[in-house]
Amino acid sequence: MTHPLFAKHQSTLERALQTAEQRGYWSAYPEMPSPRAYGETAAADGEAAFKAHLGKSFTLDQPGVGTVGREVSPYGIELNIQYPGFATETLLSAANQARKAWSLASPDTWVGVSLEILARLNAHSFEIAHSVMHTTGQAFMMAFQAGGPHAQDRGLEAVAYAWNELRRVPATAYWEKPQGKNPPLAMEKRYTIVPRGIALVLGCCTFPTWNGYPGLFASLATGNAVIVKPHPGAILPLAITVKIAREVLAEAGFDPNVVMLAATNPNDGEIVQKLALHPDVRVIDFTGSTRNGDWLEQNAHQAHVFTEKAGVNQIVIDSTDDLKGMARNIAFSLALYASQMCTAPQNIYIPRSGIRTPEGTVPFDEVAQAIAASVQKLCGDPAKAVEILGAIQNEGIAARIDEARALGKPVVLDSQTLVHPVYPDARIRTPLLLQLDANTDEAIFTREWFGPIAFVIATDGTQQSMPLAGRIAAEHGALTLSAYTTDAQVADAAHEASVQGNVALSLNLTGGVFVNQSAAFSDFHGTGGNPAANASLTDAAFVANRFRVVQSRRHVPARSTADTPPNA
Amino acid sequence: MTHPLFAKHQSTLERALQTAEQRGYWSAYPEMPSPRAYGETAAADGEAAFKAHLGKSFTLDQPGVGTVGREVSPYGIELNIQYPGFATETLLSAANQARKAWSLASPDTWVGVSLEILARLNAHSFEIAHSVMHTTGQAFMMAFQAGGPHAQDRGLEAVAYAWNELRRVPATAYWEKPQGKNPPLAMEKRYTIVPRGIALVLGCCTFPTWNGYPGLFASLATGNAVIVKPHPGAILPLAITVKIAREVLAEAGFDPNVVMLAATNPNDGEIVQKLALHPDVRVIDFTGSTRNGDWLEQNAHQAHVFTEKAGVNQIVIDSTDDLKGMARNIAFSLALYASQMCTAPQNIYIPRSGIRTPEGTVPFDEVAQAIAASVQKLCGDPAKAVEILGAIQNEGIAARIDEARALGKPVVLDSQTLVHPVYPDARIRTPLLLQLDANTDEAIFTREWFGPIAFVIATDGTQQSMPLAGRIAAEHGALTLSAYTTDAQVADAAHEASVQGNVALSLNLTGGVFVNQSAAFSDFHGTGGNPAANASLTDAAFVANRFRVVQSRRHVPARSTADTPPNA
Known part of the structure; x- marks a missing residue:
């Protein structure tokens, strides 16, 4: 039986898979911030929810040490939001504890929970839009679209690609090798998806959700625990994201520490290096400068590192x-x-x-x-x-x-x-x-x-x-x-x-499409083939390395007799 | 129209894809060295072909400098085979020249040519068996099976996985985004598979073909040029392989330097390091010691590195x-x-x-x-x-x-x-x-x-x-x-x-299956999740990074009118 959250979102997933294959236009989440799509009170509720964060401590029930937070709104309003700080070992230890049960859950559970998180994020699009606007400096409409539904589409795309890889591995197989006049050799084989461990998402200050969600959801949907380390200049959008993810995880019966926030103050290079080189961190998704991205690629050998860096368009x-x-x-x-x-x-x-x-x-x-x-x-x-x-x-x-x-x-x-x-x-x-x-x-x-x-x-x-x-x-x-x-x-x-x-x-773009725009399910963002990025959002290579397959095999009675192979 | 070699081998490919999905037993190439499977004269012909190499210069019409070759038969017979030596820059320059037309060929061409090479290798199984026996020390039956048909199965498996990834990317797509009361935005998109460049296969001295073919064929079937550098102790099996690959490439109208041999004498560390760090080498497949494998993983940053190293079973x-x-x-x-x-x-x-x-x-x-x-x-x-x-x-x-x-x-x-x-x-x-x-x-x-x-x-x-x-x-x-x-x-x-x-x-293996054995299409060889290997033979992760997708988009007249989206 599939997980109820998988069943709940299965039609969305199927549509995402189909669109990614055909690469036409589709969006799962309405891009217009309209009452018809999001409800009459959504805009006001979202703005109020955003304002309620200002000057407060952002509460996350995760192990923390002290507080951090020095975000500055490019629009000049006072933010003064405090987030829990962390100690690297404590954070990783909690993630390791949480990932035990999570990694043993089934692929449809990972995918179902991921899809539910995306749906909840969509419902919070206005709150996220204001948080994106006042950390990145994007104008409201862009903050809503790129920070909300378009980012969610990119997250869904990553989940769909993950599912497409996960479903290719059968749970069991019957293997029967003919032996001429002797009875065939027959085995039952089981294939278990084993997530890599802890994944680290290193966010940027301009598109914290749009660039953060693909890695976050690709890792989560393949059964990994995820530590989200936002850029110190744009914490709130990812803090809200983490909070929602944790709520969904807890409701689904999992330790919410499967997804944790690692908020930092500016000049956090040393902390990031310590996190990124930790042996328990097995996947890293990075968006940022070429210097930092190259450093990760060349030093975090224990992890599979996906980077998006600088380029010249x-x-x-x-x-x-x-x-x-x-x-x-x-x-x-x-x-x-x-x-x-x-x-x-x-x-x-x-x-x-x-x-x-x-x-x-x-x-x-x-x-x-x-x-x-x-x-x-x-x-x-x-x-x-x-x-x-x-x-x-x-x-x-x-x-x-x-x-x-x-x-x-x-x-x-x-x-x-x-x-x-x-x-x-x-x-x-x-x-x-x-x-x-x-x-x-x-x-x-x-x-x-x-x-x-x-x-x-x-x-x-x-x-x-x-x-x-x-x-x-x-x-x-x-x-x-x-x-x-x-x-x-x-x-x-x-x-x-x-x-x-x-x-x-x-x-020859002369109309309503702009070269800056990249549409989920249709446009590959980055090719992974030049120095601007070592990965593409999203293709099979972006997800296939986030898990491994462990098989076991044992003999079973043969279904065929000698000289009558079933596949003949 | 698909390439004639693709059409010729399509049923084999389909069967490989189906078996890899269901993971039951199947082998494309008969594992018994019998006259019924290989022809009445195959055994004698193969042995004669092997003996004809002894004491001779192995001819390969590729740019070379001097000769190398100090293989020693573990069975004590005299080998004395000379192979063309090489200068790194000349070799890479020839590979770069050759890969131009090859990389522009279509996926079905890469796959068709790869499948034809495998079929030709199969026909040379006896010759390869003797060459494997007298370089690795394997007994004849194992040299035939593991060095011949089983290695070919692993090569076919890699080609099948490659094709499965390649075929997922459509050549073109029609994208149409509704704009409410305005006419929809409509675009035609093209997706081009772009191979990474030059791939390097670093062979081992115990299973030169079994461990070498997956990387060789995964890279070739995704449009890359491949330089095969055998272990200095087991050159002949891969030299024969390269020769056959070059013959097929030439017959198909390509520069045979798409596949080249880089034979060396013992203590070739410096040469290998120079090759492996060259900026034009974008993929490396390595089988060998942990020390060398770790070195490649930690230093060949310009390449995607696949390793199989030591372990404790x-x-x-x-x-x-x-x-x-x-x-x-x-x-x-x-x-x-x-x-x-x-x-x-x-x-x-x-x-x-x-x-x-x-x-x-x-x-x-x-x-x-x-x-x-x-x-x-x-x-x-x-x-x-x-x-x-x-x-x-x-x-x-x-x-x-x-x-x-x-x-x-x-x-x-x-x-x-x-x-x-x-x-x-x-x-x-x-x-x-x-x-x-x-x-x-x-x-x-x-x-x-x-x-x-x-x-x-x-x-x-x-x-x-x-x-x-x-x-x-x-x-x-x-x-x-x-x-x-x-x-x-x-x-x-x-x-x-x-x-x-x-x-x-x-x-509980107590019968005719042994823990050492790993069957193509059914058993994943290595998981990629522990220090013995960073990759699995063969899964999607093994092939998906060997090419990139480059898209182009341009406006076209919309097929729908305003407010009547085709996907509604």
Whole structure:
């Protein structure tokens, strides 16, 4: 008999599996924060629940030592939330205790409990949205969608992939080997799924749930205990997540310490290293800097390490039949959450001789200006602009704008500081657009300039731009590549560059889809094949190593007699 | 249209997929070296083909520098085979050139070519059997079965798992997202399988083909180029394999350098390190010592590293209703290829108070003597014994017997030197059986004593033996665990120990199945969950990381109109 929570969510799971196989559009969780989808009081209840956290101790009934918590809202409101601190050995010891019964539960139990947690998270989408907004700086709509339903979709996707691997292993098998004139050898074999142990999720400060849920749910659905260590700048969204997971686990009869929070204050490098190298930690999911990700890959040998790190996303402009649409689309990609997205474009290559359009060749400067003008238009009205730009997550990102200005390169569009109509202390910046040259500035544009900083880069032509984009993706990492062309041969070259760089390609986006966006069940986020990530969200490789299969075999009476094998 | 070689072998592939899913018995390649299966002249032809290699240069039309080759037959015949040497950069450059067209071929092409290579290898089973025999020391029957059809089955299994992952990724998808009253967003998406690059297979000297084929075929069937570096002591079986692979590749229109041989002389550590750390090498499959395997895991960060290393295989004896059958079965496991198998048992735990049997309690000494007597019986007639024992692969293994004797522990059965009736210079040894104590000798029996060395270990009872076995497997690695008991609760405890140690369990083997044996499509060889191996042969985790998926997306006209989504 399958677990009741599995049965409860089975149709959702089946639909997720089917969609992931066909890779069309589907979402399990409504992306519009509407009363029709979430209930008449959901918005107010969620906001109230968020406000109730402010200035309080966040209660989690897990072993703790002291308190931590120094989150700062990019919108300038006072957070002052305290979380339980922890001692590494105590935390791991509790996780080890909790995982005993959990690891012996069945795959349908792991999956059923995971799906119930996702459903509860969905019901808390408004509370999570406010918590994402006030830790990451995302505008409310994005915080709701990317932090709520889209993150939940990514979690569901991981559960579906996990289930797809788990269900491939039969519980038992009958094995019968013919022996010619002698009776066949017959055995019964049992196959037991054995989770790896304790998994560690290391969150980031810009997309704590969207980037955290795939690893969390892939590990949980394969029977592991999970310790969630949020970025010290964005604890609340994952603390709420952990609290809900623990409630569901307890209701299902498990020790809630199967999922625990490891909250820290800033400058937690030493604590993270200690956790990450502990022999009991067997799986690590990391989102963050290349330096930290590389360190994990090269030092946490006891664990299987999945990383998403920095990269350089690029747009190659060759030609277009819709200059306005192109400029508008690119501008939105640059403005969205002030480019604080791992998928946001940074390098925009334009032939110095201009690009072909139905209206004739448009010079380099005009193309650059078209993009700049579109950005300016999006940012013209601060009240509307802040709903796209959001706020800058931390002072380091704001300082990077100054660092870029100090390069002394021609400024195509300067970054502006806007005043938020509701939050006067919010840290709002519009994109900075600098002009570079492909032949002389490679040292600048092969770095990731995380935040609202982009470069229009003059090239000798598409024949230079395209291989350059492929090579930079391969050497420096990238999660997205975008290309604009009306020429089928150039489209083929873009495909070649994407294959060379192991990077997802978007062609001629001029409408309502943006290169930053990655849809669960359809778009693979990251390929795992360039330095920006060693894994893809989500494929079989992302889940298949999170458990092992232990078999046992013993003789049983043969069902066939000599010389009449059953499989003949 | 699928590739003709895919179509040719499709039914074999389908059967492999089905068997791997149900995990019953099946073999694609006949394990009996009979004229009915292989043709009237196959045995003679194969032997002649083997003899034709002796004293000659093994011709491979690949870029080479000088010659290497110092293989020594454990049976004492002169080999004197010369292979092309190589320069690392030249070899990798040729592989990079060759992999261009290969990586752009389709999954069904990679799989079809791989299956054709396996079919050709099967037709060369006799030639390969002699080459395995005279490099590894295996007796002819084992060399034929394990080196030929069983190795080919393992290769086919890897191809089947690879295909199962490859076919899950659709070539294209239609994605349509409803936009309420506005027209839906519609995109066409393409998904391209991108192989990792160059794969390196590092072979061992005891099962060059059985342990080499899974990695070789998993990488090849996912579109990678493969460099096969055999152990310097067992080059010929893999050289023949590479030659056949290159012939098939060339016939299929590909650059044969997609598969290349990297033969070396003994003490090739520096060469291997250089190869293994090269940035172009993206996948490594290794079978060998823990020291070398750990080094690869901890240093070859640019590659995905699959290892099979040393371990301590164990038998827990609690009780039995067939003492004779048990003793005979264990004795055969110890004698088979003189325990030069990664799956051969080493530690045999017996309660010092004796074991329960239908005839009453049998004392420790009698159980130990029953096993010793059965070994002696198997080895009594040298002519018959050598067909089980084979020869000792190298002098180091023979020396280890002396090292074990020098421990000064009670000798239950001494190792003997036998004279082979056909090969007077063959290095033949029978198993050495020492008596140890669980409470005082752990430092001895937690080491792997590779070769014909085993320990009967007195324990305080099964309640000590079982957790000890589980812990040793978890801490020191193991590929097999065997237990004998008539008690259902003890069988449960054995299951727990196997789960704790992440090791495959065999219960009450008293007949024609031996713990050393691992059947393709049914038995997972290694779990990947203890120090003996970081991967399992074969599961999804073994293949899923050998390629990446690169997608591209572009807008297309929507098939639906506003408010009428196709998936509604």
